[in-house]
Amino acid sequence: MSAESTPGPDISGPGTKAGSHRRRRGAGRRALLVTAWTAAGILVLGGAGVGYLYFKLNGNLKTVDINQMLGGDRPTKVDNGSENILVLGSDTRSGANRKLGGGADDGSARSDTAMIVHVYKGHRKAAVVSVPRDTLIDRPACTEAQGTSHAAATGVMFNSAYSTGGAACAVKTVESMTGIRMDHYLEVDFSGFQKLIDELGGVQVTTTKAIDDPESHLDLKAGTHTLDGKQALGLVRTRHGVGDGSDLGRIQLQQAFIKALVNQIKQVGVLTSPTKLYDLADTATKTVTTDSDLGSVNSLIDFANGLKSVSAKNMRMVTMPVEYDPANPNRVIVAEAKAKLVWKALESDKPIPASATKGTATGQAKGVVTS
Structure with missing residues (x-):
């Protein structure tokens, strides 16, 4: 299996040093971005509730007016039938998320996982580009929703x-x-993710190797498993149970799990159970924060209908091309020339070329989990 094929490229630290020396501080804060796909699938299956159920679901949604906050200083939208969605996972470090993530209930918010989802014209195929959280970048000047400004940082x-x-x-x-x-923004939190997986009846995955990671409370033998919410959370959080223990290597597990989850959504028979259907939609809408253009159940249904033809086999999953930082093996830097190939392909609504990820950082978690 090549670095560009299912379940996605394997990027972890060289040898074991990069993974073993990484701080454990973020181990419990793995963003569960896959919930965005789950929410979309659930809303396709039955989000068109009636009466007070519709208004209840609509009231669950949280929105951010990205367009208003960023104004006109943005890339021009390419009108070629494609869509780009930034999917982030967050841990608000309060309430249920504190229990799952550990640490102080300080009300702060963190995002440790990010994916750029490109839905191709025709909405039958998608490319998903994972952005490693430890990538060193130049951040532009930003203004918070409350009006606080932050200078650019290098x-x-x-x-x-x-x-x-x-x-x-x-x-x-x-x-x-x-x-x-980015045409749309979806943010998910992982306290809702755990409940959502349980309400779906679990997600089936196959592990080719045993995974034992006390840090993420995960203990799986090699073989096929139907993961409940707690186990699924442990799988997408685990660093030290597979490969060389790096944070980057975990991206592969997350990508493989997304494919299994998409397949599960398409197969789950919730239409025969109105109660189950409502519970799923209720949890899903509580789990996501969207940009204002998606900030209603009707908008999410329309958006989800546009994705329902994208199956797991038609999802190309890669990681943004990176290299290890010569000054710090626990960090990565963008492989600029190869990354440009990825961005050019997406902008042109073309497939990501194999050359874009060939020769970039690789690791040892490839193929450990399959859908």
Whole structure:
């Protein structure tokens, strides 16, 4: 299996040093971006509730007016039938998320996982580009929703954009990096993710190796498993149970799990159970924050209908081309020439060429989990 094929490229630290020396501080804060796809699928299956159920679901949604906050200083939208969506996972470090993530209930918010989802014209295929949280980037100046301004910064970690200026800063940073306008924004939290997986009845995955990671409370033998919410959360959080223990290697597990989850959504038989259907839609709409253009159940249904033809086999999953930082093996830097090939392909609504990820950082978690 090549670095560009399912379940996605394997990028972890060289040898074991990069993974073993990484701080554990973020181990419990793995963003569950896959919930965005789940929410879309659930709303396709039955989001068109009636009467008070519709208004209840509509009231669950949280929105951010990205367009208003960023104004006109953005890349031009390419009108070729495609869509670009920035999907982030967040841990608000309060309430249920504190219990899952550990640490103080300080009310702060962090995002440790990010994906740029490109839906091709015709909405039958998609490309998903994972952005490693430890990538050192130049962050543009940002203004928070409350009006606080932050000066531009050089050589900071990618995930600091969200913690510095929230959703708008994360979108602005991605647009600055890629030169591509993000048409939509979806943010998910992982306390809702765990409940959602349980309500779906679990997600089936196959592990080719045993995974034992006390840090993420995960203990799986090699073989096929139907993961409940707690196990699924552990799988997408685990660093030390597979490969060389790096944070970057975990991206592969997350990408493989997304494919399994998409397949599960398409197969789940919720239409025969109105109660189950409502519970799923209720949890899904509580789990996501969207840009204002998607900030209603009707808008999400329309958006989800546009994605329902995208199956797991038609999702190309890669990681943004990176190299290890010569000054710090626990950080990566953008492989600029190869990254430009990725962004050019997406902007042109073309497939990402194999040459874009060939020779970039690789690791040892490839193929550990399959859908």
